Amino acid sequence: MLDAAGAAFADRGFHGASMDAIAETAGISKPMLYNYFGSKDGLYVAYVERSGQALLEAMRGASDPAEPVDVRLRAGVLAFLAYVDDHRAGWSVLYREASAQGGPLAAKVAGLRLSIARMLTAVFGDEAFAHAFVGAGESVANWWLQHPEVPRADLAELLMKVAKPELPRTRRRRT
Amino acid sequence: MLDAAGAAFADRGFHGASMDAIAETAGISKPMLYNYFGSKDGLYVAYVERSGQALLEAMRGASDPAEPVDVRLRAGVLAFLAYVDDHRAGWSVLYREASAQGGPLAAKVAGLRLSIARMLTAVFGDEAFAHAFVGAGESVANWWLQHPEVPRADLAELLMKVAKPELPRTRRRRT
Amino acid sequence: MLDAAGAAFADRGFHGASMDAIAETAGISKPMLYNYFGSKDGLYVAYVERSGQALLEAMRGASDPAEPVDVRLRAGVLAFLAYVDDHRAGWSVLYREASAQGGPLAAKVAGLRLSIARMLTAVFGDEAFAHAFVGAGESVANWWLQHPEVPRADLAELLMKVAKPELPRTRRRRT
Amino acid sequence: MLDAAGAAFADRGFHGASMDAIAETAGISKPMLYNYFGSKDGLYVAYVERSGQALLEAMRGASDPAEPVDVRLRAGVLAFLAYVDDHRAGWSVLYREASAQGGPLAAKVAGLRLSIARMLTAVFGDEAFAHAFVGAGESVANWWLQHPEVPRADLAELLMKVAKPELPRTRRRRT
DNA sequence: TATGAATGAGCCTTCATTCAT
DNA sequence: AATGAATGAAGGCTCATTCAT
Numbered sequence: 001m002l003d004a005a006g007a008a009f010a011d012r013g014f015h016g017a018s019m020d021a022i023a024e025t026a027g028i029s030k031p032m033l034y035n036y037f038g039s040k041d042g043l044y045v046a047y048v049e050r051s052g053q054a055l056l057e058a059m060r061g062a063s064d065p066a067e068p069v070d071v072r073l074r075a076g077v078l079a080f081l082a083y084v085d086d087h088r089a090g091w092s093v094l095y096r097e098a099s100a101q102g103g104p105l106a107a108k109v110a111g112l113r114l115s116i117a118r119m120l121t122a123v124f125g126d127e128a129f130a131h132a133f134v135g136a137g138e139s140v141a142n143w144w145l146q147h148p149e150v151p152r153a154d155l156a157e158l159l160m161k162v163a164k165p166e167l168p169r170t171r172r173r174r175t
Numbered sequence: 176m177l178d179a180a181g182a183a184f185a186d187r188g189f190h191g192a193s194m195d196a197i198a199e200t201a202g203i204s205k206p207m208l209y210n211y212f213g214s215k216d217g218l219y220v221a222y223v224e225r226s227g228q229a230l231l232e233a234m235r236g237a238s239d240p241a242e243p244v245d246v247r248l249r250a251g252v253l254a255f256l257a258y259v260d261d262h263r264a265g266w267s268v269l270y271r272e273a274s275a276q277g278g279p280l281a282a283k284v285a286g287l288r289l290s291i292a293r294m295l296t297a298v299f300g301d302e303a304f305a306h307a308f309v310g311a312g313e314s315v316a317n318w319w320l321q322h323p324e325v326p327r328a329d330l331a332e333l334l335m336k337v338a339k340p341e342l343p344r345t346r347r348r349r350t
Numbered sequence: 351m352l353d354a355a356g357a358a359f360a361d362r363g364f365h366g367a368s369m370d371a372i373a374e375t376a377g378i379s380k381p382m383l384y385n386y387f388g389s390k391d392g393l394y395v396a397y398v399e400r401s402g403q404a405l406l407e408a409m410r411g412a413s414d415p416a417e418p419v420d421v422r423l424r425a426g427v428l429a430f431l432a433y434v435d436d437h438r439a440g441w442s443v444l445y446r447e448a449s450a451q452g453g454p455l456a457a458k459v460a461g462l463r464l465s466i467a468r469m470l471t472a473v474f475g476d477e478a479f480a481h482a483f484v485g486a487g488e489s490v491a492n493w494w495l496q497h498p499e500v501p502r503a504d505l506a507e508l509l510m511k512v513a514k515p516e517l518p519r520t521r522r523r524r525t
Numbered sequence: 526m527l528d529a530a531g532a533a534f535a536d537r538g539f540h541g542a543s544m545d546a547i548a549e550t551a552g553i554s555k556p557m558l559y560n561y562f563g564s565k566d567g568l569y570v571a572y573v574e575r576s577g578q579a580l581l582e583a584m585r586g587a588s589d590p591a592e593p594v595d596v597r598l599r600a601g602v603l604a605f606l607a608y609v610d611d612h613r614a615g616w617s618v619l620y621r622e623a624s625a626q627g628g629p630l631a632a633k634v635a636g637l638r639l640s641i642a643r644m645l646t647a648v649f650g651d652e653a654f655a656h657a658f659v660g661a662g663e664s665v666a667n668w669w670l671q672h673p674e675v676p677r678a679d680l681a682e683l684l685m686k687v688a689k690p691e692l693p694r695t696r697r698r699r700t
Numbered sequence: 701t702a703t704g705a706a707t708g709a710g711c712c713t714t715c716a717t718t719c720a721t
Numbered sequence: 722a723a724t725g726a727a728t729g730a731a732g733g734c735t736c737a738t739t740c741a742t
Binding site for chain 5: 028029030031032
């Protein structure tokens with residue numbers, strides 16, 4: 001049911017998506033939406049939260065602490081790209097909301113971004129670079145939405161290249 | 176007069192800014208807004224267009240074709256950061272709209288992004304990397320809005336580091 | 351169970367009291383309310399009717415036909431005041447509804463008022479005066495809700511004074 | 526324009542009167558109502574306030590301080606009855622709201638009632654009796670709405686009779 | 701019998717947009 | 722050229738009311 005909302009939000013934006021339309025798409029009645037989520041904001045937050053959690057967990061799960069840092073980074077990047085590929089709507093909403101700085105809704109997304117940036121700050125040791133990397137990733141992901149023919153691995157490689165100058169020298173593994 | 180609209184848009188977003196409020200802030204009557212811009216969309220597009228043109232020109236003007244590529248890139252990066260610093264509202268709206276992929280409004284911003292990306296594609300020789308770089312720049316710029324104490328030059332250096340792996344080997348200048 | 355409804359009605363008015371709230375307060379499920387009373391109007395009417403009957407019976411029971419008219423009047427007045435004192439919620443709803451002349455609900459209350467007025471018309475011999483007396487009683491009762499420290503007997507005396515000019519000369523009892 | 530609202534309120538009560546209906550009856554569009562009164566509550570308050578002021582002024586204007594107290598009282602009573610006769614809707618709403626103790630709207634009417642009661646307390650020297658008299662007046666006025674054939678003077682006489690027991694002995698004028 | 705879950709209908713409110721002046 | 726006044730259309734939200742269990 002959140003999926004219907006997500007599709008609407010991704011399609012027409014928060015303001016453009018009417019509760020009437022969402023309810024109809026979801027095949028339920030408007031009062032039910034309000035029963036479950038309390039308000040339009042509530043519904044939106046719920047959707048964004050779910051998407052954010054899913055993305056975060058996907059990335060966390062992909063990272064094996066036993067591995068060296070570049071391997072882990074690549075795994076995270078791949079998980080990120082996989083999420084984008086599998087959840088177009090979710091990513092779309094997250095990305096769009098990532099820049100909306102007003103409203104109480106943006107806080108959730110800002111939190112997600114921060115979580116990811118913090119993970120990356122641990123990797124890079126530089127907060128600003130971590131944000132740059134996040135931005136690069138988001139931008140590439142979004143560009144990908146319009147060039148789906150590009151294989152996922154290429155993009156991962158691209159992002160690894162962006163990261164290279166800041167990766168610690170342990171790059172060459174011991175084997 | 177566009178400035179009043181821009182301030183409102185940056186402050187409350189496109190939907191949050193009512194024509195009433197814009198007209199009052201601009202010290203003008205609503206029918207005049209319609210006379211000049213035709214519609215709310217028209218006003219928004221006009222503002223975004225002006226901001227985009229300004230940014231684009233700033234970046235173009237900074238780039239001296241006689242210089243080697245890394246120098247030109249750094250100049251462009253600096254021009255970009257200068258624009259962000261001097262036009263908070265304009266940048267805010269551009270960045271926010273950069274992710275809204277629906278609606279006829281986004282086309283203009285997409286166009287701007289494309290212009291910049293094309294400039295960078297010429298530099299890097301790789302479209303995807305150019306987009307990654309644009310995203311990194313945007314993200315850093317946005318992060319900067321909340322960390323204004325960081326000097327502009329540091330961010331420029333940071334972005335140059337991101338660009339390094341893809342810069343042609345002409346990196347070591349002849350002179 | 352009517353009591354819960356009565357409390358809600360007295361507290362928030364007919365429209366302000368939602369069936370949800372009433373059901374919850376009554377510790378019962380909404381469909382049960384509908385099973386017993388058919389509709390919100392039905393519930394309201396039932397409550398008002400019960401309150402009205404109770405008031406009417408209290409006043410009737412207080413009046414001993416063997417007594418002279420002023421004694422009976424005073425007894426009725428006292429019974430009325432006792433009812434108000436003991437059933438704040440009931441009185442509150444009755445009084446509020448006494449003035450709402452629209453809707454099918456008001457008919458019930460109008461009926462109650464009429465019953466009382468008729469009793470008093472028998473006493474006074476003047477319908478208009480009877481209504482004046484009813485209004486005086488209601489108004490005093492309502493004023494009393496905010497001045498509970500005034501003893502009941504004082505108000506009874508007050509109302510007897512209002513009635514005096516219209517009481518038949520049998521005022522001086524034979525015994 | 527307030528008159529249309531008044532008619533609707535008198536007819537169907539506050540909740541029963543929809544802004545749509547009021548606007549249509551008033552021959553203007555809904556947004557205009559909001560432009561002038563801000564909200565439904567605002568409109569209601571405005572109407573009640575106007576009615577209350579009119580009633581109060583009518584009663585105040587009728588009372589010549591040079592006259593003895595019973596003459597002034599009768600003049601006030603007549604002014605009251607005249608108002609009721611001439612402004613059915615206004616009176617209807619005032620009377621209905623007089624008993625609604627909840628909500629911020631009731632404050633206005635409570636204020637009006639208090640103003641009148643205070644005038645009468647000055648006459649009678651007894652607050653409770655003043656309220657009784659107000660209630661008698663209201664009730665008679667309301668009864669009158671359904672018995673319009675009764676001449677105004679009769680009701681005035683009736684109310685004077687109610688007041689008699691409490692009027693100071695100056696009742697017999699010096700000439 | 702009793703209820704959780706569901707809904708049709710309607711209301712207040714706002715906003716982009718346009719006349720009449 | 723400029724505006725105050727006016728509106729059609731739509732959106733969020735709630736509520737009395739009913740099935741399916």
